[in-house]
Amino acid sequence: MEAAFDIAIVGAGMAGASLAAALCAKGVGRVLLLEAEERPGYHATGRSAAFWTESYGGPGVQPLTTASGPILRDLGVVTPRGALTLGRAGQEREVAAFAARYRAAGVEVHLLDRAEIAARVPALRGAWTCGALEPSTCDIDVAALHQHYLAEARRGGVELWCRAGLTAAERTAGGWMLTLADGRVAQAGMLVDAAGAWADGVARLAGLAPLGIAPYRRTIAQVAVAATVPDDLPLVLDVAESFYFKPESGRLWLSPHDETPSAPCDAAPEEIDVALAIDRFEQVVDWPVERVEHRWAGLRSFAPDRLPVYGFAPQDAAFFWFAGQGGFGIQTAPAAADLAARLLTGEAPGAVDPAPYDPRRFG
Incomplete structure (x- = not known):
């Protein structure tokens, strides 16, 4: 029988791991984190020369970076650099x-x-x-931050499946039937696309139009x-x-x-x-x-306008974009994950206005 989840997140890099942890903190029950590689963070997350600097990424990204700073400092994963x-x-x-x-x-x-x-x-x-x-600029210990989110997700009951690249996503009355590269099958009410460079490909598998990421x-x-x-x-x-x-x-x-x-x-x-x-x-x-x-x-x-994409797909409210995070996805991870988790759970916006990142801006 297929395993059943409330939310399945495609991609276990910094984006997917941080969102999984944020969802656990908000009491979301059954969350599945899917990773195509043998271990999470093999691609962009594991290759970043990450730093936290409020000007990096441009004015549209700066609110996410600024809101993430206190959390990164509280976690002890940043070192002053300038x-x-x-x-x-x-x-x-x-x-x-x-x-x-x-x-x-x-x-x-x-x-x-x-x-x-x-x-x-x-x-x-x-x-x-x-x-x-x-x-105020700091270096970020990327590995420590990623492992923190993975550990928080694990403690919250998230299941991490590695070597589980998505090969098919069939829309059902209750959400999605997901077929994975290792032969496993999972049901999920909501599909979250946190697949980084592969984000548009995940959308195509789900039958949705890509955004040009x-x-x-x-x-x-x-x-x-x-x-x-x-x-x-x-x-x-x-x-x-x-x-x-x-x-x-x-x-x-x-x-x-x-x-x-x-x-x-x-x-x-x-x-x-x-x-x-x-x-x-x-x-x-x-x-x-x-x-x-x-x-x-x-x-x-x-994305085409260089801003991240956070929100429900206009064509299907059971598909959620969490992608297009450029080279700033690590320094903005805490605020971005909080914003996305609030949208997914129907909470009021927090420190950052979600409107500039809504996928509906692409028409």
Whole structure:
């Protein structure tokens, strides 16, 4: 006989795990968490260079990030880092506009001159003359946060099925009949799509129109440099969004801030993107890269308007979107999971207005 659940969540990465835990906290009974891989978090969650910074993802994402900050701090999964967004000579207006945009939303941002940014980034090259400092930015222990949510879900009675990719979703009078890659079958009253890069594919299996949630590859390289990296070096980005780098255990993690369209897959880095990351980094600081120690890539998935999608499908109230969370899904996980759990259980909105993320905005 098929196992029966109130809600089945497709995807056990950060999105699915956090939502499962939030549903348990609200007393939802039978919840099934489905994972196609051998273990949860294999794809985007396990490959993130995560940080919590309120400006990352844009103004539409900032309310989710800001609301998540106190929860992440209470969980003990963040470490102060600070973020410095740099501008070259001639980009003073762009940096000032960046600071003003987030100050208007209540984010602490300080404009810095050349001397002030050079004091925070040793060996800074002369082209960089201005910056904006976000002192509240933190590193996130992604693995600890993910395991926290999985443990909370398990304690709440959630069943986690791994190696259980969804192969068919048949609509029934009571919800869904789900067929999985390992041959198991499950019934669920509600189907939640938290499948990341595979979100549109899950919708198609359920007979629903996709929303255009597209995966993009992001590359990161861990390098050793010919310098001692200060422990208090901030996360360093540029206002044109062409790179970022941050210290990690005595090494540096670099990214060319690439967004290369990709099919949903087990993403792998391209040598050209690693070389681009190194080239852009060496244009910022006089720290020659001695060797690349590790490189990897992950997929960031965006809806057409670059905002996440949280809500019931307009075509079917038994299908719930929890997808399109780009590269900000980890830093927004607590608030996003609370918002989605409230929608699923019919509670009043909490700290974040759900309207900007409603799938009905796509018509």
